[in-house]
Amino acid sequence: MIRKVRTYLACAVLATAAGPTFAGSLDGDGIVTVKSAYPVAETIERIQKDVISKGITWFGIVDQAKLGNAAGNEVLPSTLLMFGNPALGTTFVTASQTAGLDWPVRVLVYENAKGEVFAAYTDFAWIADRHGITTRDAEFAMATSVIQSVTASVLGD
Numbered sequence: 001m002i003r004k005v006r007t008y009l010a011c012a013v014l015a016t017a018a019g020p021t022f023a024g025s026l027d028g029d030g031i032v033t034v035k036s037a038y039p040v041a042e043t044i045e046r047i048q049k050d051v052i053s054k055g056i057t058w059f060g061i062v063d064q065a066k067l068g069n070a071a072g073n074e075v076l077p078s079t080l081l082m083f084g085n086p087a088l089g090t091t092f093v094t095a096s097q098t099a100g101l102d103w104p105v106r107v108l109v110y111e112n113a114k115g116e117v118f119a120a121y122t123d124f125a126w127i128a129d130r131h132g133i134t135t136r137d138a139e140f141a142m143a144t145s146v147i148q149s150v151t152a153s154v155l156g157d
Contacts (some may be wrong), residue, residue, distance in 0.1 A: 030126025032147075036109070036117040037156030040077045043109050043117050050153040051083045054146070058083050059104050077111040085146075091139050096131040105147060119151050 036043040044061070051058055059082040068075030084104035092099040108120045124140040124147070127133075133140075 030123045030130070031120055032123050032151075033118050033120045034151040034154065036119055036154040038117065038154055040079065040109055040111050040117050043119060043154045044079055044081065046153045047081055047107060047109070047119065047150055050150050051081075054150070056083050056085050056146070056150075057104075076113065077109075077117075079109045081107045081109060083107075088139055088143060091136055092127070092131070092133060095133040095136050099127065099131045099133060102127045102130070105143070107147075107151065117154075119154055121147055121151065 038046060048058065048061075061082070062080040064078040064080060065075040068078075082104045089103040089105070092103055102122060106121065109117065110120070111117050124144045128136065128140050
């Protein structure tokens with residue numbers, strides 16, 4: 001529990017130091033949601049452009065709505081983006097192999113029934129707690145700073 005609080009505090013300090021760009025909300029399941037100022041396609045484009053400009057490896061896109069609609073389900077726009085820094089991300093896997101379930105980083109871009117667009121991702125402190133990782137606080141704080149910067153690209157100008 002103390003490690004969890006320490007990790008959350010480290011993340012909060014980094015978020016504060018980074019400036020007012022982070023505007024996400026964290027729920028009890030470790031999901032951080034950021035409301036986008038742009039349509040789905042532009043949100044995806046902005047995130048991808050930001051990831052690539054940072055030198056982060058882009059792994060791919062899964063258009064869940066396209067797949068679901070082709071299978072006969074009515075799926076609102078929903079696209080999973082996958083990216084990461086192998087040098088950073090695999091440090092989590094070396095601490096706990098089950099952390100591979102949460103790496104590479106995934107951001108879900110989706111549109112709700114009201115037409116609002118969001119980018120959602122799993123909070124890194126929650127991931128650390130989920131996998132019992134107590135030895136990578138600095139790395140998780142770095143990953144938090146990066147994901148907050150990436151999702152800030154969809155907040156609007």
